[in-house]
Amino acid sequence: MSMHELQPSIEPVAVKLGRAIVVTSGKGGVGKTTTTANLGTALAARGARVALVDADVGLRNLDIVLGLESRVKYHVLDVLDETVSLEDALVADKHCETLFLLAAAQTREKDEVDTEKMRLLIESLRASFDYVLIDCPAGIELGFKNAVVGAGEAIVVCTPEVSAVRDVDRVVGLLGNRFKPQLIINRLRPQLVKKGKMLSVEDVNAILHLPLLGVIADEPEIIITTNRGEPLARRHDSDTANAYHAIAARVAGEDVPAPTVEANQGFFDKLGSFFGGRRA
Amino acid sequence: MIEWVRKVFGAPTSSTTAKERLRLVLMTDHLALAPELIENMKRDLVDVISRYVEVDREKVEVNFEREDRALAMLANIPIVSVNRPSPPPAPPVEPVVAGPPPQRRRRRKKPPTQNPAAAH
Numbered sequence: 207m208s209m210h211e212l213q214p215s216i217e218p219v220a221v222k223l224g225r226a227i228v229v230t231s232g233k234g235g236v237g238k239t240t241t242t243a244n245l246g247t248a249l250a251a252r253g254a255r256v257a258l259v260d261a262d263v264g265l266r267n268l269d270i271v272l273g274l275e276s277r278v279k280y281h282v283l284d285v286l287d288e289t290v291s292l293e294d295a296l297v298a299d300k301h302c303e304t305l306f307l308l309a310a311a312q313t314r315e316k317d318e319v320d321t322e323k324m325r326l327l328i329e330s331l332r333a334s335f336d337y338v339l340i341d342c343p344a345g346i347e348l349g350f351k352n353a354v355v356g357a358g359e360a361i362v363v364c365t366p367e368v369s370a371v372r373d374v375d376r377v378v379g380l381l382g383n384r385f386k387p388q389l390i391i392n393r394l395r396p397q398l399v400k401k402g403k404m405l406s407v408e409d410v411n412a413i414l415h416l417p418l419l420g421v422i423a424d425e426p427e428i429i430i431t432t433n434r435g436e437p438l439a440r441r442h443d444s445d446t447a448n449a450y451h452a453i454a455a456r457v458a459g460e461d462v463p464a465p466t467v468e469a470n471q472g473f474f475d476k477l478g479s480f481f482g483g484r485r486a
Numbered sequence: 487m488i489e490w491v492r493k494v495f496g497a498p499t500s501s502t503t504a505k506e507r508l509r510l511v512l513m514t515d516h517l518a519l520a521p522e523l524i525e526n527m528k529r530d531l532v533d534v535i536s537r538y539v540e541v542d543r544e545k546v547e548v549n550f551e552r553e554d555r556a557l558a559m560l561a562n563i564p565i566v567s568v569n570r571p572s573p574p575p576a577p578p579v580e581p582v583v584a585g586p587p588p589q590r591r592r593r594r595k596k597p598p599t600q601n602p603a604a605a606h
Contacts, residue, residue: 379519403499
């Protein structure tokens with residue numbers, strides 16, 4: 207099936223389109239790709255059909271985090287150039303049959319992507335998937351515009367750092383109201399917050415004023431699972447994995463209790479009490 | 487030990503410093519991204535001052551400067567003439583509501599000849 211046939215405008219019957227959500231941040235290195243991989247894995251674990259699109263053309267990484275790098279044959283630009291069909295370019299996940307990846311082109315550049323074609327591609331994906339998560343490149347140039355163009359919603363990832371908050375503030379300003387941006391605070395270290403050495407969730411959101419989807423603590427297991435290419439959200443046996451599942455539930459519209467730092471504090475609490483620390 | 491000394495002497499924690507820096511940098515960013523806001527403010531400012539003295543509208547300069555822990559607005563408004571025969575007819579003006587507390591507003595009113603930038 208060619209991309210052309212997948213375009214909803216060609217479809218005679220009204221199909222319910224899935225939700226296209228761009229995961230963005232402005233600043234690089236805050237965990238967009240890890241968040242996209244884990245949120246996608248968690249949504250797929252709920253039975254939803256999920257397509258993950260790596261929009262970071264030239265710096266492909268989502269395949270690595272998902273452990274799918276050896277399966278990638280084609281990429282976004284092959285589909286946009288119509289040399290490969292969308293179906294052929296989608297890589298099926300090894301573990302979850304409802305999770306798919308559309309990899310970025312590694313040997314091409316961001317300005318080779320046609321914005322209008324990118325919009326149509328995301329629309330095609332929305333016809334076949336419940337969720338299309340777009341992993342946005344860092345920056346606010348063309349790569350950002352191409353990642354955002356097909357999305358209807360945005361998730362912004364922010365670490366509790368001055369530079370990250372500043373960049374999210376800028377990105378939210380650029381997105382405007384149309385994308386209803388929601389916030390994930392990543393790499394929070396509750397112990398440091400408690401000691402006044404790190405911005406708290408409240409500090410960050412006193413500036414950003416965004417609906418809070420979730421808080422992910424800075425845990426070694428995220429590094430370990432990323433090393434292995436096995437997203438943490440495949441599991442249900444850790445606080446951080448469950449924080450991703452809670453975010454997925456919230457994205458799906460479930461009324462999950464408001465995310466708190468304490469909910470992500472497990473490891474640190476245990477460590478604290480091991481050393482005789484007491485909490486009020 | 488240093489942390490303890492800082493606590494005793496009430497020095498801010500690094501997260502407080504981060505918060506403060508973030509607040510300032512975002513104020514500066516938002517101002518830089520809203521040129522029309524600054525133009526409007528400049529116009530209103532000159533309108534108010536013009537009720538009292540005659541100013542050279544063409545040479546009005548408004549700048550924002552980061553000082554240590556505050557953002558300051560510096561307005562350079564050259565006065566052409568102070569010979570106003572009658573008291574200003576303006577209605578009482580509501581005091582300008584300041585933004586966040588450390589944001590100070592200063593106005594420097596100097597004739598153009600005393601402008602250090604224009605001295606050369």
